[in-house]
Amino acid sequence: MSHWDRFQKYFVRYSNLGFSIDISRMAFEDDLFSKMAGRIESAYKAMTELEAGAIANPDEQRMVGHYWLRNARLAPNDALQQEISETLAATLKFAADIHAGTVTAANGKKFTRVLVVGIGGSALGPQLVANAITPANPPLSISFLDNTDPDGIDRVVAQIGDELATTITLVISKSGGTKETRNGMLEAEAAYKAAGLDFAKHAVAVTGAGSELDKHSTAQGWLARFPMWDWVGGRTSLMSAVGTLAAALQGVDVLQFLAGAAAMDVETRQRPASENAAMLLALMWHHAGKGQGLKDMVVLPYKDRLVLFSKYLQQLVMESLGKEHDLDGKVVNQGIAVYGNKGSTDQHAYVQQLRDGVNNFFVTFIEVGKARDTASIEVDPGFTTGDYLQGFLRGTRKALAEKGRESITLNISELNAFNLGMLIALFERAVSFYASLVNINAYHQPGVEAGKKAATDFLAQLAKVRAELTVTGRTADEVAAKLGIDPEDAYHMLNHLAANAQAKMVLTGDSPALDQFAAP
Numbered sequence: 309m310s311h312w313d314r315f316q317k318y319f320v321r322y323s324n325l326g327f328s329i330d331i332s333r334m335a336f337e338d339d340l341f342s343k344m345a346g347r348i349e350s351a352y353k354a355m356t357e358l359e360a361g362a363i364a365n366p367d368e369q370r371m372v373g374h375y376w377l378r379n380a381r382l383a384p385n386d387a388l389q390q391e392i393s394e395t396l397a398a399t400l401k402f403a404a405d406i407h408a409g410t411v412t413a414a415n416g417k418k419f420t421r422v423l424v425v426g427i428g429g430s431a432l433g434p435q436l437v438a439n440a441i442t443p444a445n446p447p448l449s450i451s452f453l454d455n456t457d458p459d460g461i462d463r464v465v466a467q468i469g470d471e472l473a474t475t476i477t478l479v480i481s482k483s484g485g486t487k488e489t490r491n492g493m494l495e496a497e498a499a500y501k502a503a504g505l506d507f508a509k510h511a512v513a514v515t516g517a518g519s520e521l522d523k524h525s526t527a528q529g530w531l532a533r534f535p536m537w538d539w540v541g542g543r544t545s546l547m548s549a550v551g552t553l554a555a556a557l558q559g560v561d562v563l564q565f566l567a568g569a570a571a572m573d574v575e576t577r578q579r580p581a582s583e584n585a586a587m588l589l590a591l592m593w594h595h596a597g598k599g600q601g602l603k604d605m606v607v608l609p610y611k612d613r614l615v616l617f618s619k620y621l622q623q624l625v626m627e628s629l630g631k632e633h634d635l636d637g638k639v640v641n642q643g644i645a646v647y648g649n650k651g652s653t654d655q656h657a658y659v660q661q662l663r664d665g666v667n668n669f670f671v672t673f674i675e676v677g678k679a680r681d682t683a684s685i686e687v688d689p690g691f692t693t694g695d696y697l698q699g700f701l702r703g704t705r706k707a708l709a710e711k712g713r714e715s716i717t718l719n720i721s722e723l724n725a726f727n728l729g730m731l732i733a734l735f736e737r738a739v740s741f742y743a744s745l746v747n748i749n750a751y752h753q754p755g756v757e758a759g760k761k762a763a764t765d766f767l768a769q770l771a772k773v774r775a776e777l778t779v780t781g782r783t784a785d786e787v788a789a790k791l792g793i794d795p796e797d798a799y800h801m802l803n804h805l806a807a808n809a810q811a812k813m814v815l816t817g818d819s820p821a822l823d824q825f826a827a828p
C-alpha cells in the first residue's frame with residue numbers, strides 16, 4: 309500500500325473542530341484493531357463507569373472527575389454539578405473584579421501581576437496556559453515560584469521588584485501540604501513584608517477544604533480561597549480553579565478553553581476506535597512500546613507557544629502511567645517516557661539521533677495551521693518563515709519515515725484557547741484509555757510519596773549533623789558513627805552545610821573520608 313493510500317485509510321478528521329490525527333506513519337499491522345478489540349471494549353466500559361462516578365482510583369478509593377470540570381452536567385450528582393459550576397463562576401467573577409478594580413491591592417491600585425506559587429500539577433498547567441494562549445497584552449502579567457530553590461525565588465522576586473505592591477499571589481496546592489509550595493508561600497510572604505506590604509491582603513489560596521493551606525489562609529484572612537477536590541488529580545486539575553483562576557486573571561477566554569475540551573470529549577467519548585482520536589493515540593502508544601513503554605514519546609510542536617506542552621505531558625503521562633503494579637497487583641513497571649520542546653528548533657539538537665541513532669521512540673508532531681496573526685515578509689521570493697516552519701515539519705516527518713522511525717501528526721487550525729483545551733482533553737482521555745489497555749491505575753502517585761519521606765528524613769538528620777560540629781573539626785565517619793547514620797549521607801550533609809556557611813571545611817584529605825568540617 310502506498311503512503312498516500314495508507315494516509316487516507318487511517319486519516320481521522322473532526323471537521324467541526326478543525327482537528328485531525330494522522331497515524332499512517334506508525335508501523336502497526338492492519339489487524340491491530342481486531343487484535344485489541346477486547347481491550348478496547350473494556351477501556352470504553354471503564355471510561356463510561358469512570359465518567360458516571362465510579363471509584364476509578366481504587367488505591368485511594370476516589371472518583372476521577374476531571375472530565376466533569378468542562379461539563380458539570382456529567383458529574384454524578386446535583387451537589388457536585390453545583391459545586392463545579394459555582395466554583396467556575398466564582399473564579400471568573402473574582403478575575404472580573406480584579407480587572408475592574410473592584411478588588412484592589414492594599415494600596416488601592418489595580419493589580420497588575422499574578423504570582424503563582426505551586427508545583428507539579430499546581431504549576432505546570434498554569435505555565436502552559438500562560439505561555440500558549442495568554443493575550444498579547446494581558447491585563448495582568450504572570451510569574452511563578454514552582455520550586456524550593458532560594459536562588460530561583462530571589463530572581464523572580466527581583467524581577468517583580470516594586471510591582472509586588474500590585475501583585476496578587478495565588479498559592480495553589482491541592483493537598484495544602486507540599487513543602488516546596490509552603491516554602492514558596494513563606495518566601496513570598498517575607499518578600500511582601502520586606503516591602504512593607506501585608507501579604508494576606510494580596511494572597512489567594514487554591515486548595516482542598518480543610519487542608520493546612522486552607523486553615524492557614526482562613527486564619528490569616530486572605531483575599532479568597534477556591535476549592536480543589538479529591539476527585540481531581542493534580543496532573544488533571546488545569547480545568548479546575550488551579551488553571552481557570554490564573555488564566556482568567558491573564559485575560560484568557562476560559563469558557564472557550566473549557567468548551568474546546570468538552571468538544572473533544574464528545575468526539576472521543578464513544579466513537580469506534582478507528583475514528584476515536586484518543587483511542588487511536590492509546591493504541592499507537594501500545595503498538596510502539598509493545599504495551600510496556602519500550603519506546604519514548606517525543607512531543608514536537610512546531611509552534612513556539614507550545615514549547616511547554618511536552619513538560620505538561622511529562623507529568624500527565626509519566627505520573628499517570630509510570631506505575632510499579634497493575635490493578636491485579638502484578639509487578640509491571642509500566643510507563644512511557646516523554647520529552648521534546650519545539651520544532652524546528654529541536655532539529656538542531658537531538659533530531660540527529662532520532663533519524664540516525666537508536667530507534668527507541670515515536671514522534672508526536674503537533675502542526676498548527678495558521679502561521680501568524682500578522683502579515684508576513686518574504687524571506688525568499690514567494691516564501692515566508694511560516695512556509696519554512698511547515699517545510700521543516702514535513703521534511704523531518706519524511707526523513708524519519710524513510711529510516712523507519714515512526715510518527716503521529718496532530719493538526720489544529722490555529723493556537724487558541726479552544727484548541728488548547730481540545731489538545732489537553734485529547735491526551736487526558738488517551739492516558740485513561742491506555743491505562744485501561746495495560747490494566748493500571750492512572751490516578752494515584754505512590755512513588756512521589758517515597759521521595760517526600762526521604763526528604764523529611766534528610767532534614768531530620770541534617771539538624772543532628774549540624775549539631776555535631778565542633779571548633780576542632782569532625783570527619784564524616786566520626787559524625788556518622790556518633791549519629792548512627794550512613795557516612796556518605798553525613799559527608800554530603802557536611803558539604804551542604806559548608807557550601808552555605810553553616811560549616812567550614814578545615815582539612816581536605818586525599819579522600820573524602822579524611823575531609824574535616826568544623827562549626828562556622
Ligand SMILES: O=P(O)(O)OC[C@H]1O[C@H](O)[C@H](O)[C@@H](O)[C@@H]1O
Pocket residue numbers: 427428429430480481482483484485486489541542543627753756
Ligand atoms: O497540589 P499539591 O497537593 O501541592 O501537589 C503538587 C504535586 O505534588 C505531587 O508531586 C503530586 O504527585 C502531583 O500530582 C501534584 O501535582
